[in-house]
Amino acid sequence: MGSEIGNSTNAPVASPASLLSLRGLTRRFGGLTAVDDIDLDLAKGELVSIIGPNGAGKTTLFNLVTGLDRPDGGAVRLDGEPVTHFSPEKLAGHGIARTFQLGRVFGNLSVMENVLIGAHTRLRAVKPATPLIGPLLELGLALLRPAAVRAEEERLREEVRGILARFGERLLPRIDQPAYSLSYANRRRVEIARALALKPRLLLLDEPTAGMNPTETTEMQGLVAELKAEGLTILLIEHKLDMVMRLSDRVVVMDEGKKIAEGAGEDVRNDAKVIEAYLGHGLSQRAADARETAA
Numbered sequence: 001m002g003s004e005i006g007n008s009t010n011a012p013v014a015s016p017a018s019l020l021s022l023r024g025l026t027r028r029f030g031g032l033t034a035v036d037d038i039d040l041d042l043a044k045g046e047l048v049s050i051i052g053p054n055g056a057g058k059t060t061l062f063n064l065v066t067g068l069d070r071p072d073g074g075a076v077r078l079d080g081e082p083v084t085h086f087s088p089e090k091l092a093g094h095g096i097a098r099t100f101q102l103g104r105v106f107g108n109l110s111v112m113e114n115v116l117i118g119a120h121t122r123l124r125a126v127k128p129a130t131p132l133i134g135p136l137l138e139l140g141l142a143l144l145r146p147a148a149v150r151a152e153e154e155r156l157r158e159e160v161r162g163i164l165a166r167f168g169e170r171l172l173p174r175i176d177q178p179a180y181s182l183s184y185a186n187r188r189r190v191e192i193a194r195a196l197a198l199k200p201r202l203l204l205l206d207e208p209t210a211g212m213n214p215t216e217t218t219e220m221q222g223l224v225a226e227l228k229a230e231g232l233t234i235l236l237i238e239h240k241l242d243m244v245m246r247l248s249d250r251v252v253v254m255d256e257g258k259k260i261a262e263g264a265g266e267d268v269r270n271d272a273k274v275i276e277a278y279l280g281h282g283l284s285q286r287a288a289d290a291r292e293t294a295a
């Protein structure tokens with residue numbers, strides 16, 4: 001377990017105010033423990049960043065929280081409810097949304113369609129109240145109630161336009177263009193828009209500014225700051241430490257699967273173990289920046 005910097009509480013059980021609570025989360029790949037006994041609490045409205053050298057286990061941790069991978073040990077709770085082995089779809093239904101390090105959009109779908117996918121978990125008119133009845137009834141309802149479905153879809157399209165407006169003129173003018181025709185940065189924005197369309201309670205952002213230039217990075221930082229100001233709870237993986245320092249309520253440092261430090265940004269930045277972990281992996285901030293610029 002990592003040291004707590006400027007924070008003496010490290011409770012063994014989930015605090016009642018936690019939206020997300022991880023206890024002893026562990027994932028092994030053969031002889032490698034990619035995530036090693038991680039405890040983490042995220043209070044509602046908090047923005048916590050996870051930093052650490054390449055291969056530290058950050059993305060694997062995200063995969064465990066979002067159901068893309070199954071832990072070998074430990075527990076995940078969302079708002080006090082155990083959700084450890086839930087599927088990604090079920091977790092999305094519970095309000096967990098994420099973006100991916102390398103960006104994942106459907107190239108042949110338009111910007112609008114890509115973002116609508118995020119809203120799908122919230123469709124009411126075509127969704128039966130009991131999940132047991134499943135997709136067949138969903139289809140039946142869609143056929144029987146086209147007016148309600150159309151009305152709901154139009155409402156969602158309006159919502160999507162509102163979400164896209166958050167990105168200024170980056171996406172709105174391209175709303176009907178296929179995602180494959182977009183720039184890399186715009187594809188990443190579409191992915192974030194899709195995550196927002198889910199109206200998440202918890203948003204996990206995996207290197208949202210990877211491959212972005214300084215102007216684009218500043219814009220993305222502004223958007224994340226806005227989301228935080230609106231009360232969204234955010235878990236952020238980011239290599240750009242300046243951004244991490246500006247945005248985070250708390251920073252967690254991972255190295256070789258373990259949490260090696262946790263606390264306020266500046267304290268963590270100056271922590272001897274953290275400096276050693278970065279230098280030990282040959283990854284100074286300058287090297288990280290160079291990597292991002294080159295991406």
Ligand SMILES: Nc1ncnc2c1ncn2[C@@H]1O[C@H](COP(=O)(O)OP(=O)(O)OP(=O)(O)O)[C@@H](O)[C@H]1O
Nearest residue numbers: 029032034052053054055056057058059060061101
């Ligand atoms: N599916 C897998 N099978 C085997 N090993 C894996 C798998 N996924 C991740 N790993 C290994 O687990 C370790 C942690 O990887 P992970 O991608 O979580 O690190 P990271 O901190 O996100 O790194 P980066 O900053 O480079 O994205 C690495 O050594 C990686 O090679």
